[in-house]
Amino acid sequence: MKNFKLIAGILVFGSLWGFSECILGSILKDAGLPYGALMTGFFVLTFLVLSRMFYRQPGMQMGMGLVAGTLRLFNPFGGCHLCSALAIMAEGAIFELIWHKFSYDFNEFRTTTLQSSMGILTAYLLYVSGYIVTQVLTPIVSGVGFHIENLVVFMPRILSSGLLAALIGAVMLPIILQAKKLDLKIKDKLYYPTALGISAICWIIVIGTWFILGA
Amino acid sequence: MGKDKRIPVLAMIVLLIGIGSTIYVQASQNNTSNIKINGQEYNIEDIFKIAEMRTIVTDNGEITGVALDDLIIKTSNICNSCNQYTFKAKDTYQQTVPWSYMQKGVITDYNRVYFQDTAHSFWVNNVVEIEVN
Numbered sequence: 418m419k420n421f422k423l424i425a426g427i428l429v430f431g432s433l434w435g436f437s438e439c440i441l442g443s444i445l446k447d448a449g450l451p452y453g454a455l456m457t458g459f460f461v462l463t464f465l466v467l468s469r470m471f472y473r474q475p476g477m478q479m480g481m482g483l484v485a486g487t488l489r490l491f492n493p494f495g496g497c498h499l500c501s502a503l504a505i506m507a508e509g510a511i512f513e514l515i516w517h518k519f520s521y522d523f524n525e526f527r528t529t530t531l532q533s534s535m536g537i538l539t540a541y542l543l544y545v546s547g548y549i550v551t552q553v554l555t556p557i558v559s560g561v562g563f564h565i566e567n568l569v570v571f572m573p574r575i576l577s578s579g580l581l582a583a584l585i586g587a588v589m590l591p592i593i594l595q596a597k598k599l600d601l602k603i604k605d606k607l608y609y610p611t612a613l614g615i616s617a618i619c620w621i622i623v624i625g626t627w628f629i630l631g632a
Numbered sequence: 633m634g635k636d637k638r639i640p641v642l643a644m645i646v647l648l649i650g651i652g653s654t655i656y657v658q659a660s661q662n663n664t665s666n667i668k669i670n671g672q673e674y675n676i677e678d679i680f681k682i683a684e685m686r687t688i689v690t691d692n693g694e695i696t697g698v699a700l701d702d703l704i705i706k707t708s709n710i711c712n713s714c715n716q717y718t719f720k721a722k723d724t725y726q727q728t729v730p731w732s733y734m735q736k737g738v739i740t741d742y743n744r745v746y747f748q749d750t751a752h753s754f755w756v757n758n759v760v761e762i763e764v765n
Contacts, residue, residue: 499751525635534643541646555753556727564728567718571725573653573660580650587643 422605423474425612430468430477431484434461436619438489438505451581457508457544458585462536465512465543466593471601473521475513482509491624500555504547511546515539523594532591540586545579661722667743668761670708676743682706686738688748695746697738700762704734708764716765719745722758728765729754 437460445452465478486506490498515538519525526532549568552575556563603611633641666673674682679698683706686699704712713731720726729737729747736748745756 500753531636531639534640537643537646538639541650551753555751559751559754561729561733561754564716564718567726567728573656574724576649576653577657580647580654583643583646583650 422608423472423477425609426468426472426474427477427480428484428616429612430464431481432488432616432619434464434481435485435488435505436623437464438485438501439491439623442501451578453504453548454544454578454581455585457547458540458582458589461505461508461543462540462586462589463593465509466539466590467596469516469521470523470594470596475517478512478516479509482506482512485509488620488623491620499558500551503554503558504551507550508543508547511543512539515542523597526590526594529591532594533587536586536588536590537583538586539590541579541583544582545575548575548578657724660724667739667759668763669703670710670762670764672707674707676741679703679739680741688736688738688746690746690748692746695738695740697740697744697746700734700737700739700745701731703739704762704764710764718761718763718765719756719759720761720763721756722760725756727754727756 438456441460442452442456445455464481468477468481482505486502486509489502489505526535552568552571553563556567666675667679668674669679683698683703685696686702687694687696689695700717701712704710704717712734716728716730717734718726718728733747733750733754736750737745739745739759743757743759745759747754
């Protein structure tokens, strides 16, 4: 039963993450805003930390990344589908790596300084690592081959663009951790239909738009 | 050093890396409006006079620009299919592609390179150089 609950959690949080990347990410990109850093700082960090807080299960965030990345592949809007999907999948795995030494009740982060510092580290490393992974894997997956000099020369730009994500993370993590005070409990009878319903809505909207625009 | 001290120190280092690289990026920005092709400087208007036009279909719609393969043929006396081509942008972004990509690629009058049926990461904005490798 616990496994089913976890799988439903991965599905709902991964779908929400993928949905926000597809819909909000595209809106932010069209508005000419630095959507990658904004998405990582505000949304990705929120989904990853909340899911860790509520489910306390190792591997969950990696699963969420796979679900969100898969949904991103169906994104009908502008932007690089493959690169974004790879970056999202990488972010889930990188989050697990960054946080694996920390407890699931977040007891280490007693002060706001520690919370903000962890927000900076997490958001920056997620964004920068996701960016690097996509720069390495996209040419390989596309069959063109990876040229390390292309990455090396662009590294200062990648390291620079993560700064905004880091600053947002510094503000967001203390806010997200306030959710610890909430006593959210949902009955099994409602949990599964709600989780599956939310996930279905996310997928239907993204895939439905893909069909409409593709027609 | 415990986690209480290590995490803020690491966060400071991360912020310094971000700030330092931002300063470096701003200082090293290339502001030329010309395009260097295989070592030769060209104005974007010249490029449109030199080579044929092509329209490709991408998931961003139809894009019309100068055919990249024809541009290389007309500007460089090289074995086209033996080489790879690196597109360098103003912001230091760069991508390397084979000749088969050039045959389905265009450069627009706003210096953006597009390729048909490829990941968008190969599309390069504000191209300042096409290097033949």
